[in-house]
Amino acid sequence: MTNLARRARVGRQAVAGWLFVAPFTVLLVFFLLLPMLYAAKLSLYRSTLVEGEVFAWLDNYRQALGDPEFRRGVVRVLVFGAVQTPVMIGIALVAALLIDAATSRFSRVFRLAAFVPYAVPVVIGTLMWGFLYSPNTGPLSSVIDVDFLSSGTVLYSLGNIVTWQWAGYNMIVLYAALQGVPREVYESARMDGAGAVQTALRIKTPMISAAIVLVTIFTIIGTLQFFTEPLILQPLNPGAITNSYTPNVYAYHQAFSYQQYNYSAAISFLLGVVVFVGSYIFLFVTRKRSALR
């Protein structure tokens, strides 16, 4: 083969490669990178109703860092994530281990049933829970005398919705990872005298630690960006779920209730920093177990 022909083939391959990644690249550039650049530009300006738009350097960021409502929102999602993540991942892991151990028809039915909430759109699921929680029309209020939507309880109620929605999904991911573990490992564990519980705790769980880290990181990112559920439940008790309940809700209201697009962009970027740092810390702490180094 001549040098020229080889180069032509490499060229053709490169074109084919580009064609294959083109759809993704187009979507990435047009729907992620360009909007992000635009938002970055927005965040450096300040527009006022009277004077219009002026370049403001980092004023919006300075204001956001000193904004008590924004800070309270960040602390709220951090606390929420710290409680929500282990609970949900724990439930997902236990469920995945259980259906992995059982091979009956029940396990297949259970797998599907646990996954169904994920198939329900977030908005619909949240509306449904909103009806269930409602003190006047909801069935729960006739069973126990708790106002699920008061400021003291609503964060738990939201946590419940998120767990309901995502535990099954995470379970499927972990279950899929468990399927990938070579069966011989279990066999040798059994030969060494490990029972079912010990196999689950000492063999299976460590073997899928990479998958656990993965779902945890996605859950952390998800909880820091907590948005849809509080926004949908907000009308039911606006006193408990305020306009600055989570950083994303705050950014939304800044943009679309107050027309503060610039400040909203700055908040979004700061939240991005929080998410990035949070994820990085988690990956760093778990670096020995993670496949995402």
Place this chain on the structure above:
Amino acid sequence: MSVRHLSVERRPYRPRRPIRFVLTAVLTAAALVAAGCGGGDDSEEPSGPVKIKVWAWYPAFQGVVDLFNRTHTDVQIEWENAGAGQDQYTKLQTALKAGKGAPDVAMLEFQELPTFQLTKHLVDMGKYGANDIKGNYVDWAWKQVTNGESVYAIPVDAGPMAMLYREDIFQKYNLTVPKTWAEYKEVAQKLKTASPGSFIADFGANDGGFMTGLMWQAGARPFEYTAAQSPNVGVRLNNDPAKKVMAYWEDMVDSGLADTVAYGTTDQYSGLGSGKYATYIAAGWGPGYLASVAKTTSGKWRAAPIPQWDAGENAQGDWGGSSFAVTDQTKYPEQATKVAMEIFGANKDAWKIGIDEAFLFPTATPILEWDYFLTKEYEFFGGQKVNEVFVPAYNGIGEFQWSPFNSYYFNQLSTNLNQAIEKKTSWTAALDTAQQNITTYASQQGFKVAS
């Protein structure tokens, strides 16, 4: 938590449909790009009738649109419901800021007009003959939509306030229709004693328009602002009349006489339908709203004048009411003005639909004085001629000015009151907080604030 995309980490378990996915993605991307960049440039001379796009959320509006299109050959309306109230404003603000995507004509409530006017996105219809119909409107209504000779909107309906009450409940517990707010409280106590699960009313602290209407009636004027005096704005949200209103309702809620379920929620509808709430302090459009959310109670409601702070007075407030404005994105300002002026205008055929099917309360004097409107017996109110209550209320509405940052005002008002209700802190202090925040915000926005 936002929706996220994740490929399962172990490759063998991936669904094997990459080709179809890629195709879909390419097609979607192509379609979106085309939609985003294409846009189309139809600046050529229109052939046939001019099409005017209208955003509005009036009930039974299709009939009004059909009527207009039947009776006009040069202009045709393309109507779209882009959401009610704040939903539509959000879309409209975004479209106006983006420079494309806004309709030619949009329904705007009175309180939003200064906001949209300030951003200079409304066409001055005075240039296209809108001043000709000035005589059709009472002074306060015309002032809401104009700045001198500049006309920024054409008034459609108004929201004079009245007390709607359940006659069956009042009879059952032998309650008398209250004439003052003091009597209203006595009636509430009597009702509570007789039926502990009931409330005299629900106080929707999430509804800025409702609370402003109540404060308006008490004589509060939270803002001093006209387009001519911009950027000077007066903010006096926490003055005595406003505090009187909030202290009254705080006491009503604290004593368990009034409920605090948010307006516009299923909980509120079910309360109105089940008789849990014996009265509903409503606006002129309230009967239509009530008829749609509490259908089963048809015939049981009656209307009475809103209770007064001082016996024998005739103080009134307004809650809502709307107009049609022309946006700066229209290519046909003249035809758009015509649409805004004539959709409802003082056209009796259009208003017949508005009155019968949408329960709108008209602002055009010829309609207000029309016998059909004045003497109409409403089935939902057991045959009562409710406009005998609402028309005098309308005539008693005094002048009122809105701020050029109404969304922020409504948000602050409801946020702080909801917080006060939730944390059981003082409602008048909530007004102070709102006052402070609004003052800060207004200064940040470049206004010169006087309080």
